[in-house]
Amino acid sequence: MQLVIIADIDAAKGTSTTSELATEYADNVTFIECDVTNQESVEDTLGKAKDTYGRLDIISNNAGAMMENDPIGTINLNLCGVIRVAAVAMSYMRADKGGSGGIIINTASLTGVKPSYNCPAYCASKSGVIGFTRSFAMNPDFDLHKVRMNCLCPGMVDTPMIQGVLDEDGKEGRVLNFDRFRYAANLPQLKPSAVADVFIDLVENESKNGAAMLITVEGPPRDIEFPIY
Numbered sequence: 356m357q358l359v360i361i362a363d364i365d366a367a368k369g370t371s372t373t374s375e376l377a378t379e380y381a382d383n384v385t386f387i388e389c390d391v392t393n394q395e396s397v398e399d400t401l402g403k404a405k406d407t408y409g410r411l412d413i414i415s416n417n418a419g420a421m422m423e424n425d426p427i428g429t430i431n432l433n434l435c436g437v438i439r440v441a442a443v444a445m446s447y448m449r450a451d452k453g454g455s456g457g458i459i460i461n462t463a464s465l466t467g468v469k470p471s472y473n474c475p476a477y478c479a480s481k482s483g484v485i486g487f488t489r490s491f492a493m494n495p496d497f498d499l500h501k502v503r504m505n506c507l508c509p510g511m512v513d514t515p516m517i518q519g520v521l522d523e524d525g526k527e528g529r530v531l532n533f534d535r536f537r538y539a540a541n542l543p544q545l546k547p548s549a550v551a552d553v554f555i556d557l558v559e560n561e562s563k564n565g566a567a568m569l570i571t572v573e574g575p576p577r578d579i580e581f582p583i584y
């Protein structure tokens with residue numbers, strides 16, 4: 356049986372999403388309020404998840420936002436949040452420390468490899484997520500801990516994030532040039548299910564440890580090729 360914990364800083368949205376899923380999955384989905392920028396909150400959330408279900412197998416490290424009006428906050432949420440969650444999750448998942456191994460999938464972005472002058476802090480945070488993922492996955496200790504890591508690099512996806520920037524608060528500096536962002540946001544977008552499909556493929560396909568998956572409307576998902584030095 357698959358048991359899922361949804362963790363998010365937005366308790367109202369998290370609770371309503373969990374209730375929606377409960378109509379199909381009954382008590383197999385639980386919500387915990389969590390702020391990934393806060394170490395104690397992350398420890399508390401993952402500790403409760405472990406206590407409730409006995410083990411952690413799959414982590415979707417997905418929290419993020421675009422807020423160029425707070426570049427340091429952007430790095431703290433999008434990059435440090437990912438590293439913070441991965442570190443605590445590892446303490447439960449490591450096969451050499453009583454866990455069962457598993458997989459951590461971090462959400463990066465197309466902007467982690469393709470620069471955008473409109474959101475330099477966001478781009479930096481997502482490049483960091485890609486570097487963290489690839490470096491973590493090449494560690495020879497994998498044979499001991501058995502935790503794989505991947506990242507997702509989607510282009511624009513039709514989610515509330517884009518609308519959030521397009522709404523009034525977007526004009527207050529979440530991007531550097533609001534009109535250019537509005538133009539980009541009107542181009543074709545991925546559906547969230549396209550990203551979820553790649554997520555599931557990574558969980559099921561053990562040969563892709565370390566892959567950074569590019570997902571765009573232009574073609575099928577692919578493993579990004581990086582220069583080798």
Ligand SMILES: NC(=O)c1ccc[n+]([C@@H]2O[C@H](COP(=O)([O-])OP(=O)(O)OC[C@H]3O[C@@H](n4cnc5c(N)ncnc54)[C@H](O)[C@@H]3O)[C@@H](O)[C@H]2O)c1
Binds near residue numbers: 365390432512
């Ligand atoms: N929408 C896109 O075009 C797009 C494209 C590529 C990557 N991404 C990335 O996908 C991820 C999900 O974004 P989305 O598009 O679904 O947007 P979204 O705004 O719907 O989801 C982001 C979620 O992160 C949560 N969150 C924000 N701060 C948090 C914190 N401190 N602690 C815990 N949770 C927090 C929000 O409450 C929200 O539920 C993000 O990392 C985003 O950068 C989005």
Ligand SMILES: CCCCC[C@H](O)CC\C=C/C=C/C=C/[C@@H](O)[C@@H](O)CCCC(=O)O
Binds near residue numbers: 464466520
């Ligand atoms: C708030 C939604 C943020 C979505 C961020 C995702 O990670 C999407 C990444 C994919 C594409 C992002 C494109 C962003 C474009 C804008 O910054 C745009 O203003 C760039 C304009 C470029 C140009 O003028 O040529």
